[in-house]
Amino acid sequence: xxxxxxxxxxxxxxxxxxxxxxxxxxxxxxxxxxxxxxxxxxxxxxxxxxxxxxxxxxxxxxxxxxxxxxxxxxxxxxxxxxxxxxxxxxxxxxxxxxxxxxxxxxxxxxxxxxxxxxxxxxxxxxxxxxxxxxxxxxxxxxxxxxxxxxxxxxxxxxxxxxxxxxxxxxxxxxxxxxxxxxxxxxxxxxxxxxxxxxxxxxxxxxxxxxxxxxxxxxxxxxxxxxxxxxxxxxxxxxxxxxxxxxxxxxxxxxxxxxxxxxxxxxxxxxxxxxxxxxxxxxxxxxxxxxxxxxxxxxxxxxxxxxxxxxxxxxxxxxxxxxxxxxxxxxxxxxxxxxxxxxxxxxxxxxxxxxxxxxxxxxxxxxxxxxxxxxxxxxxxxxxxxxxxxxxxxxxxxxxxxxxxxxx
Amino acid sequence: xxxxxxxxxxxxxxxxxxxxxxxxxxxxxxxxxxxxxxxxxxxxxxxxxxxxxxxxxxxxxxxxxxxxxxxxxxxxxxxxxxxxxxxxxxxxxxxxxxxxxxxxxxxxxxxxxxxxxxxxxxxxxxxxxxxxxxxxxxxxxxxxxxxxxxxxxxxxxxxxxxxxxxxxxxxxxxxxxxxxxxxxxxxxxxxxxxxxxxxxxxxxxxxxxxxxxxxxxxxxxxxxxxxxxxxxxxxxxxxxxxxxxxxxxxxxxxxxxxxxxxxxxxxxxxxxxxxxxxxxxxxxxxxxxxxxxxxxxxxxxxxxxxxxxxxxxxxxxxxxxxxxxxxxxxxxxxxxxxxxx
Numbered sequence: 128x129x130x131x132x133x134x135x136x137x138x139x140x141x142x143x144x145x146x147x148x149x150x151x152x153x154x155x156x157x158x159x160x161x162x163x164x165x166x167x168x169x170x171x172x173x174x175x176x177x178x179x180x181x182x183x184x185x186x187x188x189x190x191x192x193x194x195x196x197x198x199x200x201x202x203x204x205x206x207x208x209x210x211x212x213x214x215x216x217x218x219x220x221x222x223x224x225x226x227x228x229x230x231x232x233x234x235x236x237x238x239x240x241x242x243x244x245x246x247x248x249x250x251x252x253x254x255x256x257x258x259x260x261x262x263x264x265x266x267x268x269x270x271x272x273x274x275x276x277x278x279x280x281x282x283x284x285x286x287x288x289x290x291x292x293x294x295x296x297x298x299x300x301x302x303x304x305x306x307x308x309x310x311x312x313x314x315x316x317x318x319x320x321x322x323x324x325x326x327x328x329x330x331x332x333x334x335x336x337x338x339x340x341x342x343x344x345x346x347x348x349x350x351x352x353x354x355x356x357x358x359x360x361x362x363x364x365x366x367x368x369x370x371x372x373x374x375x376x377x378x379x380x381x382x383x384x385x386x387x388x389x390x391x392x393x394x395x396x397x398x399x400x401x402x403x404x405x406x407x408x409x410x411x412x413x414x415x416x417x418x419x420x421x422x423x424x425x426x427x428x429x430x431x432x433x434x435x436x437x438x439x440x441x442x443x444x445x446x447x448x449x450x451x452x453x454x455x456x457x458x459x460x461x462x463x464x465x466x467x468x469x470x471x472x473x474x475x476x477x478x479x480x481x482x483x484x485x486x487x488x489x490x491x492x493x494x495x496x497x498x499x500x501x502x503x504x505x506x507x508x509x510x511x512x513x514x515x516x517x518x519x520x521x522x523x524x525x526x527x528x529x530x531x532x533x534x
Numbered sequence: 535x536x537x538x539x540x541x542x543x544x545x546x547x548x549x550x551x552x553x554x555x556x557x558x559x560x561x562x563x564x565x566x567x568x569x570x571x572x573x574x575x576x577x578x579x580x581x582x583x584x585x586x587x588x589x590x591x592x593x594x595x596x597x598x599x600x601x602x603x604x605x606x607x608x609x610x611x612x613x614x615x616x617x618x619x620x621x622x623x624x625x626x627x628x629x630x631x632x633x634x635x636x637x638x639x640x641x642x643x644x645x646x647x648x649x650x651x652x653x654x655x656x657x658x659x660x661x662x663x664x665x666x667x668x669x670x671x672x673x674x675x676x677x678x679x680x681x682x683x684x685x686x687x688x689x690x691x692x693x694x695x696x697x698x699x700x701x702x703x704x705x706x707x708x709x710x711x712x713x714x715x716x717x718x719x720x721x722x723x724x725x726x727x728x729x730x731x732x733x734x735x736x737x738x739x740x741x742x743x744x745x746x747x748x749x750x751x752x753x754x755x756x757x758x759x760x761x762x763x764x765x766x767x768x769x770x771x772x773x774x775x776x777x778x779x780x781x782x783x784x785x786x787x788x789x790x791x792x793x794x795x796x797x798x799x800x801x802x803x804x805x806x807x808x809x810x811x812x813x814x815x816x817x818x819x820x821x822x823x824x825x826x827x828x829x830x831x832x833x834x835x836x837x838x839x840x841x842x843x844x845x846x847x848x849x850x851x852x853x854x855x856x857x858x859x860x861x862x863x864x865x866x867x868x869x870x871x872x873x874x875x
Contacts, residue, residue: 198835215583220835223572223595224603248582257584309816311833331591358728359708361816367708422584462584485585490574490593493834501642501827504816508730511640519640526617531836532571532606533593 154182154445160438165193166212171459175446201226206428209439214423215488227426233440245462257424258447259459264474267379269403283408290355293378304368304380307360314499320345323410323417333491335524338517346513387471388457404474406481415482491533498523566843570607614844618643646821654802660742665749673757691747699811702740730817737808749794756790796860803853821849
């Protein structure tokens with residue numbers, strides 16, 4: 128039939144083109160077992176899931192709201208997805224539910240080449256395979272700092288001094304950007320700052336421990352920074368700050384490493400090559416960078432057959448194989464020894480070497496993060512004192528923790 | 535209508551309402567008096583990630599013999615309501631030496647209630663007035679213009695609420711087109727999302743813009759049935775345009791004004807899309823948003839289902855209280871329990 132043929136030819140051509148595209152790496156096996164994955168949707172996941180599709184019978188759902196679906200979907204019998212993309216925090220509910228499987232035997236069989244630090248262990252079990260790390264760190268416009276003879280700031284006091292100078296020079300709309308959106312983002316900034324002051328968030332009895340001089344100092348520093356930000360900082364998330372950078376509106380920000388690649392994306396960015404990356408500023412001079420380290424990786428559901436799990440693991444290994452990562456060096460800070468870290472990795476690496484802690488993910492921390500996100504804005508808008516705000520955070524945490532059975 | 539026919543027609547809808555509304559409502563009511571938690575224990579674990587290994591005490595759920603997580607459900611009475619309403623804090627605030635209203639505004643529930651009530655009560659008259667004004671002017675417009683005018687006026691109502699809110703937000707956020715235009719016009723820097731009251735005004739404006747077409751369509755339809763005889767009689771009696779509106783048209787529309795008010799009160803009290811659409815949560819929250827926020831799992835998978843149930847019940851009580859005067863009026867208009875025949 129003629130019409131079908133007309134339609135089919137371009138499709139075939141497109142398919143061939145896809146395979147011929149640079150960046151496509153033929154899979155070394157043909158996958159026959161259907162495998163599905165639920166993960167976040169940022170660039171790195173697009174790269175990895177794209178590569179996994181080449182092996183066939185693979186279906187990925189990339190969704191930034193994955194964390195609201197994942198625990199229930201994995202607890203189902205059989206699990207709604209074979210593979211899951213997780214990070215430090217989102218691993219906790221899956222681990223607690225027991226809905227992900229130990230990967231030790233699969234690592235022995237198919238993953239001998241994995242680096243030791245890619246194996247996420249819970250006691251003796253390998254429960255996840257990490258593929259990349261992520262952290263918030265300092266990004267700054269090298270050209271602006273050079274013009275004004277400012278050295279890249281190492282502490283937040285230096286950031287404030289630099290911001291003052293940049294504002295006086297009037298070269299950008301706002302000297303600073305910040306992921307201060309009320310909710311998860313704002314809470315994360317507080318956690319960075321507070322841990323940078325060597326603060327303890329939750330004590331050994333799971334009681335909140337942040338209404339103290341350090342907590343108040345962290346809040347005060349955050350407020351001093353907001354003076355140099357777009358006054359709409361309470362609605363500004365990572366994407367917003369990334370765009371402010373790309374459009375040349377800000378000169379410095381403490382932003383996620385996963386956003387670094389976007390600075391040099393000529394299609395969106397007007398500042399290609401002008402943004403440099405350094406360790407997150409310290410709050411105490413000489414202290415650890417005020418940021419937390421994160422990893423992203425994959426888990427396999429318990430409630431799937433062993434054959435499905437094995438197929439999923441082999442797909443995973445192809446998705447994070449060296450040829451795939453080498454072709455996408457700037458998409459993330461990959462955990463691999465196949466190539467030297469890309470330019471975008473500098474900030475996160477420096478933060479890690481400077482002694483920044485990893486995010487202290489736990490059931491209790493999830494509750495505290497929510498309590499922080501819902502209450503901190505009151506201090507920044509001037510509605511409440513730092514002390515009252517932190518008292519509210521602790522009260523909200525205690526209510527939630529009692530309901531969750533943590534206290 | 536014969537009773538049997540009546541029952542046959544109404545039964546499917548009653549069954550659906552019982553299964554999809556009444557039963558879930560009862561279930562939420564029941565859940566609001568219980569708390570279900572996983573039973574947790576502290577265990578020592580060695581955890582390794584790319585940044586190193588740590589041996590630490592962590593909370594882990596207890597597993598039963600069948601490998602399933604042990605959950606405990608306990609009756610807590612009104613504790614969930616107490617956690618939301620915080621009667622003790624309120625009493626302390628208004629006792630001698632308390633911080634009064636300031637302390638009240640610090641409790642999420644009252645902050646949300648304040649916004650929800652003002653939002654509902656300010657938009658109600660505006661929606662009615664704008665709807666009526668639109669209906670009256672379209673009714674007087676040339677026959678040939680009416681179709682297009684009605685179509686254009688209905689557009690805001692057709693847009694999905696969340697999408698509508700997002701598009702208004704993008705017009706104003708940062709240096710959005712309209713903010714940039716305002717800045718150029720007023721020759722000063724404007725940040726509409728930097729303080730609560732500007733966001734609140736935007737949300738009010740958006741709701742009126744979105745819902746007024748509904749009032750308009752209802753009123754416009756009713757205007758077609760105004761008795762021309764009564765209008766002519768009023769004209770002969772020397773009634774001015776305002777008097778005709780006041781004594782002939784408004785009384786004719788009265789039942790529909792009550793109807794639109796009812797629907798609007800119900801909808802506006804459940805204000806939610808605006809909070810999300812305008813990312814207002816730093817400055818303004820609503821009761822419905824609170825329920826949503828409690829249900830949202832955090833990174834560690836915790837959800838406050840018990841408090842969310844209590845919050846949902848409180849919202850329902852609020853709607854009922856708000857509607858009570860109007861419902862009583864409607865009940866009277868239809869002759870109380872008598873069917874009016």
